[in-house]
Amino acid sequence: MKTISLLLQSGALALSLLASSVMAAVSADEAAKLGSTLTPIGAEKAGNADGSIPEWTGGLPQNAGAVDAKGFLADPFADEQPLFTITAQNLDQYKDKLTPGQIALLKRYPSSYKMPVYKTHRSASVPQSVLAEAKSNAVNTRLVEGGNGLENFHNSYAFPIPQNGLEVIWNHITRYRGGSVRRLLAQAMPQVNGSYNLVTMQDDFAWPISLTKNDPSEASNVLFYYKQRVTGPARLAGDVLLVHETINQVKEPRLAWLYNAGQRRVRRAPQAAYDGPGTAADGLGVTDNLDLYNGAPDRYEWKLSGKKEIYIPYNSYKLDSPQLKYDDIVRAGHINQDLTRYELHRVWHVTATLKPGARHIYAKRDYFIDEDTWQIAEADHYDGRGDLWRVGEGHSQFYYHKQVPWYTMEALYELTSGRYLAVGMKNEEKRSYDFGGATMAGDYTPAALRQTGVR
DSSP states (O other): OHHHHHHHHHHHHHHHHHHHHHHOOOOHHHHTTBTTTBOTTSOBOSOOTTSSSOOOOSOOOTTSSOBOTTSOBOOTTTTOOOSEEEOTTTGGGTGGGSOHHHHHHHHHSTTTOOEEEOOOOOOOOOOHHHHHHHHHHHHHOEEEGGGTEEESOOSSOSOSSOSSHHHHHHHHHTOOOOSEEEEEEEEEOOOTTSOOOEEEEEEEEEOGGGEESOOTTTTTTEEEEEEEEEEESTTTTTOEEEEEEESSTTTSOOEEEEEETTTTEEEEOTTSSTTSBOTTOTTSOBGGGTTSSOSOOTTEEEEEEEEEEEEEEOOOTGGGOTTOOHHHHBOSSSBOGGGOOEEEEEEEEEEEEEOTTOOOSOSEEEEEEETTTOOEEEEEEEOTTSOEEEEEEEEEEEETTTTEEEEEEEEEEETTTSOEEEEEEOTTSSOSOEESOOEEGGGGSHHHHHHHTOO
16 A cells, blocks of 8 residues: 555656646746847757857848838848759758658659758847847746646747747747738639639738737737738628637637628637638638647647757748749749748757547648747648648748748648648738838727728
8 A cells, every 4th residue: 555655646746747847937047048048039049060050149130131112121142042952853861851741842843842952041030128028938927728828928939948849839829020010912822733813811910019099908818919801802802800819718719700791791700710711722721720830729739859950941032022923933833942942940849749539630730940930930731641731831031120030921732632822922012011000909809890891
């Protein structure tokens, strides 16, 4: 009996320690590494052993290049040439620094898919006020509700020194995106032969801190507000999705409403979550594919496999050029890889495995998250048979004039059909991202949807 009692005590102690390691913030001594051996938001400041990844020295300055009248940024690395190009023919040389999804794309399109690799630049930074928030979050923010919510969290970067895979994913979800932003976007869903039609949208994001006439008590569990208005084609124009993205999605699930222009009616949209259909995506993506991952993490077990060095899309200014037409980008099978740029960076590798009894079309997902931005760069999606099904790539850039790391565009490739979803192109739109505009809390209410959707 004494042996059993000791075993029970030791088991309880182990479970207690495991729970505390999941729930606890880091110590003040650990947090002191931010800004010393770690960057202010938690990346390794030092370069790698052979120098192919340099030391982080503060990122690009705000005046790193010209900003044109429409807000598009000059490419600060426009004069650089690829160091080498990875193809299906030479991928064995580089496969230790590639993801399974990248290897699958190289093999799926051996004559056209390639990865031009350039010199690595650690270009990202964020405003000083955001750095202070991250350091405060490091010692104060905790996971609650089994990891599906946060407490003592403020604005951006919940866990700059993460202890597990779920905390890494929360960093992607809570990363800094400019406070408020308006995006004019084009989305393409090419057929196998490359022919496509465009869907155009206007996205508005706002964080509670950026809103005027906002009641803080009403927004206490809101991470951000999101409004998406379809502007074309004519048959879809005027439909509007409104989302209040909550921090604790067990306490209060994501709130979503849809205005249907044809019916002139606002209704709740519970399908705008998890694997509900993505907006006008022709079945090629689901709701939580946007941003490479978004929403509540409660349907998956999240395993952190540590960090590794891989080639990821980075500093994608060429792909964002307003000199390009969408026809220059959209190709059969995949986007025009001549316009892409890959660099060697350190990433966090997190695997999401569907919980027993939970439902989602993806049984497993592998995420590779850039250490300097906490932004997902590569995402591999597996079906219920365990086969690699869809591969997501986030082509990122640093919007240096506003100190915001974000995507240039996202691509989600379906290996089985040979089709894909290209989201976020803005080359032919009248403006690039418009950061920091004043927004009213009243613009993000269900009552405001009908006016927003007027064609």
